[in-house]
Amino acid sequence: AxxxxxxxxxxxxxxxxxxxxxxxxxxxxxxxxxxxxxxxxxxxxxxxxxxxxxxxxxxxFWDSIYKGVSSNSRRRPAIATGITALDELLRGGLRPGHIYDLCGESCAGKTQLCLTLAANVAFAHSNRPVYFFDTRSAFSAIRIQQILERKHKDLSEQRLAQTLDNIKVEHVFNPELLVQAVEQLVKTKRAEDDPAPALLIIDSLPSLWYLYHNAESIGVPFGLLEKLICALRQFGMQHSVAVLLVNFTVQARDGAAMQNERRINSYGRYSAMGHYWESATGTRLYLMAKEEANDIGERMVQVWKSSHLRTGAEAVIRITDEGVV
The missing domain is CATH 1.10.10 (Arc Repressor Mutant, subunit A)
Structure with a gap:
């Protein structure tokens, strides 16, 4: 040690x-x-x-910490997203035990990306489920089915049903209940026939905390956020789970964000969850629409900050009937 x-x-x-x-x-x-x-x-x-x-x-100390808490004595390989450009940007996919913060403006396509990831990972990892915490009634099983059927032309009804069943959805509309749910995951001992998920998605965090705080406020309840990130970090590391959290961004105005020492990205925006959250996650990704190519659904993903990816690196993806490709 x-x-x-x-x-x-x-x-x-x-x-x-x-x-x-x-x-x-x-x-x-x-x-x-x-x-x-x-x-x-x-x-x-x-x-x-x-x-x-x-x-x-x-x-x-990633390697030594990971070996100490993982059920396996070695790190699992990256979890491929099934989106070629995104996997290249992420160096193979989502890192098990790592927490990703997906930020973007309204209508940037964050939920579409989450649904695509859920469909792709649930299909590719039939032995490990995907957990999807839906905080704003945005999850769509119909859209998941459409993505799977368009992407896999010869998909049988049995395989479709198995994949849909492999996505475990929980609707949570209260921040305290979300924290309790994640803490319960940490405490629960898993049976052999109840494997831990490959991916855990929360879409989204601000929609819960904004019930109590103005969208411009940086006074997000620190205690709940602290409990949430601690529980997510522990669960992810213990069971080799990649965690993806959806977040919003706020436009910096009149230097106010600079005065508050906020981390502003190259597009003049900062994370909506307050000072604490800026250092809470390992990787922050910024999703934005490409204005000159909106008619074909193009989006750009940029590495805002990361412990292992090159900051500022970008990838172009598209929102289609097959999901995000």
């Missing part, structure tokens, strides 16, 4: 390490296994600082 030291992160000062040592938090694994809110009290640091340290440690 790797011992915590000042060399691992600037915020891990000698003073902070002494406080952690008093509570027997001496290794990277022990640090990552304690909830951030508890660590913040122990180390006398703000919760956002703890999250920053955790993200850095997870990125630096």
């Amino acid at each position: 790797t011992t915590l030291s000042p060399d691992l992160h600037p915020l891990l000062t000698e003073y902070v390490l002494r406080l952690l040592n008093k509570k027997q938090v001496t290794t990277v694994n022990s640090f990552l296994n304690i909830e951030s809110c508890d660590l913040a009290k122990i180390a006398n640091l703000p919760p956002v600082a703890i999250t920053t340290i955790k993200n850095h440690l997870e990125q630096s």
Whole structure:
């Protein structure tokens, strides 16, 4: 086990390490296994600082952490999305145990991309389901069926039914219930005939939190977000699950975002979920319509930030009757 030291992160000062040592938090694994809110009290640091340290440690010690918590002793291969350009952008597909933040404006095609991913992964991984948390009644089994039938011309009724059954949908319209549902996934011991999902999708987060906060507000309830990301991170790493979260973007106006130290992308937009969320996920993707090619459904996916992908890298995809291709 790797011992915590000042060399691992600037915020891990000698003073902070002494406080952690008093509570027997001496290794990277022990640090990552304690909830951030508890660590913040122990180390006398703000919760956002703890999250920053955790993200850095997870990125630096990915292989050893993954081996320590995965049911397998090795990393699983990337989960192909079935969308050629996107898989190339993602270096083979979605990384198991990794959390992706899919951002975009309204009508950019985020839900269409989620439905396509659900259909493709459920079809390709018949031994592992896809979990789809629908927070705004956007999930469409009819659209999933259309994608499958258009993409697989000789699809039998039995295989279609099996694939549809392989997508487990849960409708959640309350942030507290979403957190409870994900925490329950972490606590539940899985039987041999109940495999963990290959992919977990939440479409979307802001639609829940905006029930209580103005869309321009950055005061998203920190406690719930902290619990959610901790549970998602633990579930993903324990069971080699790729996690995709749908998010919105906000247009930066009059330098307000800059004054608040928000991370603005190259198109002048920032993530809608507040300061904390900017460092909570490992990879953030930005989906946008190509204005000059809207008639053929073209969209562009850009790597906004990532621990393992080149920032600014782009791929062009299209929304068709077969889903996103």
